[in-house]
Amino acid sequence: MVSPNAADMEWMRKQIEAGKIRIIIDRVYSLDQTVEALAYSETGRARGKIVLKVLES
Numbered sequence: 726m727v728s729p730n731a732a733d734m735e736w737m738r739k740q741i742e743a744g745k746i747r748i749i750i751d752r753v754y755s756l757d758q759t760v761e762a763l764a765y766s767e768t769g770r771a772r773g774k775i776v777l778k779v780l781e782s
Contacts, residue, residue: 749773756778
């Protein structure tokens with residue numbers, strides 16, 4: 726297991742802001758679509774992160 730620390734998180738933030746790391750979101754599901762999100766995750770076809778949205782904004 727990895728335990729994040731402040732220095733690592735700061736390094737990651739700088740890399741993302743500099744465009745050196747891109748975060749790819751494949752799909753976003755609402756909380757009531759948890760079963761569908763899990764099913765999609767288990768297909769192995771995701772090309773990025775699968776996001777489970779807990780609160781609507």
